[in-house]
Amino acid sequence: MKGSLRLLCNWAKIGLLLLILAIAGCNTLKKVGDEELLLTKNNIYVDDEKVTDSEIKGLISQKPNSSVLGYPLRLNLYNLAKENPDSSFQDWLHRSEKREKRLNNLLSKKQVNRLQESFMVKGYSEFLKRIGEPPVVIDTSLTNKSVNRLEAYYNSKGYFNNSGTYQIVEGKRKKRAELDYEVTLGKPFIIDTVQKNISSPELDSIYNVFKKQSFVKKGEQFDLDNFTLERERLTTLFRNSGVYNFQESSINYDILRDTTLAANDQQMDVQLNIKKFRSATDSTDTSDPYRIYRLKKINIYSDYLFGDDTDSLSSMEYDNYTIYYKNKLRYRPKALTDAIFFEKDSIYRDIDRIRTYRQITNLNTFKYPNIEFIPDTTQAQLISNIYLAPRPKFSLNMNFDVTHSNIQQVGTAFSASVITRNVFGGAETLNISARGSIGLLSDASLSNETFTSELGGDINITFPRIWLPFNTEKIIPYYMLPQSRLLVGTNFQRNIGLDKQSLNSILSYNWSPTDRLRNNLELLNVEFVRNVNPDNFYNVYRNTFANLDDLADDFQDDPQYASFFEESDNAADPLRLIIPEGANDFARAVLDNEIPVSDDQLDEVNSIEERRRRLTENNLIFATNFTHNKNSKSGINDNDFYQYRIKLESAGNLLSMVANVVPYNKNDDGQLLVFGVPFSQYLKTEVDYIRHWEVGDSQVLAFRSFGGLAVPYGNSNNIPFVRSYFAGGSNDNRGWNAYELGPGKTNNINDFNEANLKLAFNLEYRFPIAGDVKGALFADAGNIWNVFDNENNPDAIFTGFSSLADIALGTGLGIRYDFTYFVFRVDVGFKTYNPAEQGSDRWFSDFNLKKAVFNIGINYPF
Incomplete structure (x- = not known):
């Protein structure tokens, strides 16, 4: 089986090589006719x-x-691709008199006909044509069309006397040419006067109030885009000023100009016309002028399904709203009315309609609502009917995945959640979820068992409002889609790392001031992490153990230290420290000056023991954080946008203040203890900025910068591992694997390298290759450092601008396949500048395929 797979791989490599050679040797002009010219620019x-x-x-x-x-x-x-594969096959078949007869006898005539339709004969040509691109040959009819488009474009900018031509410029290479388009503009036309003809007195009054905001102004150059913007502005203005039925088609302009006038008299007059309201069935001009409408009555149908008889429903009045329901009202009235932004006797505003749609959807209890307006034209009043179709009370979601990691050779993960809506009658959503996984351990030496397992669960309840004892509506109104979330969860790991058990609880609030802004405040984020198996430390962190064991080799032949060692299967190192007793006892003996070592060795052992204590101790994190996000992306096809995220976090301050009132116990290091665990205290800030530029057809230049700093103080002298930073990996610096890079100019000294300061910069050029296959070239720069903590290795500490020389650079290329709903990508990164090397060896010393890092990811990294 292995031999067959190897043979198949070899044939695949040969096929790929032949394809590359065929493409490289292909004649670009192969399908360009003798009288045709290939367009090059x-x-x-x-x-x-x-x-x-x-x-x-x-x-x-x-x-x-x-x-x-x-x-x-x-x-x-x-x-x-072959132009006529059918004819080519027939020519080949009949080229020899006996060939067709032999094939018919060997395969049968029917199978020979099928052979003509096979992939090798016909299918591959169709495939190449589908992913390929026919030669663009200069077509003068299309060229004239382009000239007309250019003239029309500059007409829209006020250059009504412009003229365009083109020239075909043949290059030095045969059958190739460029097209030069030349446009002569002349002088632009200027708006001389702006007049108005508005049939409705009420619209005329509104227009006069906001006239100064007009995009069409006297003395400015004519620009058709400004007229489009003005139509949109007036439509929005009128619909938000009570004219619920205003139609943009009612706006038009009369533009008076004489293009034959002398060049120094290119003035034009503009007249704004706003016609009367005309219904879809009215073909005459006898319609009434637009009027300002007020809301006479607002009806809410809380349990409405299409086709229901509304006459059989019960009703109640609440805060100037009429609520209709079946049998019994299942919702608190205020929960419904808070989602409605219309008010009785107020003028109609289209923004209130949009906000009502968004907030009802935000409740996650109803399907997309239906809002109806019934006008009373005699009184200029509206009756609003809001129909709310409830979602199912309960829903069940289940997921199953196959996983792989550096810990598991292969694993299976499952999760299930039950969602309950309108739990307390206020449109609250309760989500109870459970998850678990089981896998085959990659390295059997990490544990006496073969399998890993993980089990966890969460209880998550969401309130469609800010859940606080005081009213926040004036600060965060309901149109900002406020939500409160209370989560309690736990997780248990077995044969993964140190077999952590964690308990976390979060009370958070989020809201959106605008469509593109989102804020999140985690008032309480409490996480307790307990390491069940701390004695497994040296089995998990093998590099740390190797450093300690190498240092202990100088003492392994001394009989008084024989109890620290055991025999190993490694011929190069027949004795090694016993895990965990021997390693712990050896480190303790060195630190207690019972074993004579040099100052450098003492520092190294002290660093190892400090790291062991830090990573095996239990953690209690009692934090508060605030995150502000902005994304300027206007749609899924917008490739020119920016987004940023700013996050501030503080941990331990509340517990520290309580300590001044209620004395806590302390450990030997003087740290305050809560439930026997020292709580973490630090300040943390992060800034993440992303910018995309569209530089051509489906070509994008993407940039990201990230800076993060966490400063321990008070009850902590370092940052908890779960809140620290690492570098490398498929979404970071792709020239290094995750946790391999840094800190500073250290060379992968630990199995999981982390620190409390991080800088990262990424630049990526994305381009199409063929069909849904995309390509990318990237450069990733950055590193992590220790600062303001108890690290004493100078190579790992950020000391100022000079430490910026430790920023690593990884470059590479990637290939992606766009499945529409997600993108699958493979990136190959190379260590271009490695700060862990010395001198000139820092540049390109590991720049080869053997030391390349292959990253697999889903969707783009930024």
Whole structure:
């Protein structure tokens, strides 16, 4: 079986090599006719100045074939396909008189006909055409279309006398040419006067109040985009000023200009027209003018299903709302009315309708609502009916996954959750979940058992409001979609690390001031971590043990220390420290000066013992944090946006203040204890910024920067491992594996390297290759350091600007496949600048495929 797999892999490599050679040797002009020219470039000149604006370049109908780093990959893939594979097959079949007869006898005539339709004969050509790209040959009809588009574009900018031409510029290489588009603008037209003709007196009054905000102004150059913006502004203004039925189509402009006038008299008059309201069935011009409507009555149907008879429902009045329900009202009235932003006797505002839709959806109790308005045109009043269809009271979700990690060779993970809606009648959501996993241990030496297991569960309840003893509506109104979350969870691990047991509890609030801003306040974030198996430390952290064992080799032949050692299977090191007793006793003897060592060795043992104590001690984290997020992305296809995240966290301050009132017990190091555990005390801040630029068709330049600092103080002299920083991995510096890089210029001294200061910078160029296959080139820079803690290794400590020389650089390339709903990616990273090396060896010393790091990830790293 292994031999067959090896043979298959070899054939796959040979096939890939042949494909690469075929593409490399492919003739780019293979399918370009003798009288045709391959388009290689478009140039646009406006008044003799070259234009690089992507919007204007997008007006060109014909664009050159796409390329990957200057190479027309998709064109050459297309050229590899046969034009007429059926005819080629028939020619080959009949080229020899006996060939067809032999194949018919060997396969049967029916199978020979099927062979013609096979992938090797026909299918691969169709596949290459599908992922490839036909040659873009200059088509003068499309070129003239592009000229017309350019002229129309500059017409929309006020250059009504512009003229455009094009030239075909043949290059030195045969059958290739560039297209030069040239536009002469002339002088633009300027708006001289802006007049108005508004049929509705009420609309006229509203317009006059907000006239200064107009995008169309006297003395400015004509720009059609400004007229579009003004139509949108007026529509929004009127709909938020009581005109519930205002239609944008009621707005038009009369533009008076004479393009034959002299160049120094290019003025134009503009008249704004707002017509009367016209219904879809009204073809005459006898409609009434627009009016300002007020809300006469607001009805809420809390248990409405399509087709229900509303006459049979019970009703109640609450705070100027009428609530209809079946049998018994299952919701507290205030929970319903707080989600409605319409108020009785107030004017209609479209923003209130939008906010009502969003807040009802935010309740997570009803399906998307239906809001109906019934007008009384004689009184200019509205009756609003809000129909709420409830979601199921209970729902069950289950998931099953196959996992792999550096701890597990293979594992299975499952989770299940039960969701209960409207738990207390206020649209609260209760989520009870359980999860578990079991896997085969990768390294049997880490445990006496073969399997790992993990079991956990959470109880999570969400309130669609800020849950505090005082009213926060004036600070955080309901249109900001406020939510409160209370979570209690626990987790148990076996044969994973030190077999942690954790208990966590979170009380948090989140709200969105705008569509693109989101805030989250975790008022309480309590986490208790207990290490069940601390004696397994040296089995898990093998590098730390190796350093201690190497230091102990100088004393392994001394009989008085024989109890520290045991025989090993390693011929190069026949004796090793016994885990855990021998290692712990040896370290203790060194620190107690019972074993004579050098100062450097003493420092190393002290560092190892300090790390062991830190990673095996139990942790109690009692924190508060605030996170502010902004994302300017306007849609899934927006490739030009930015986003940032700012986070501030404080831990231990509340417990420290209580200690001044209620004295706590202390350990030997003078740390205050809660339930026998020293609580962590630190301040932490993070800033994360991402920027994307669209630099071409489906080409994106993505940048990320991250800075994080956690400073221990008071009851702590270091940061808990679960709140510290690490570097490397598929979403960080891809030239290193996770936890391998740093701190500073240290060279992977621990199995899991972490610190309390981190800087990271990433730059990635993403481009299409063929179809759903994408490519990327990236450069990742950054590192972690220790600062303001008890670390004493100078190579790991950040000391100022000079430490920036320790920033590592990893570069590489990646390939991704876009499955629409997610992206699967493989990245290959190389250590381009390694601060752990010395001198010139820092650059490119590990820049080879043998030492490359392969990263597999889902979706883009940033």
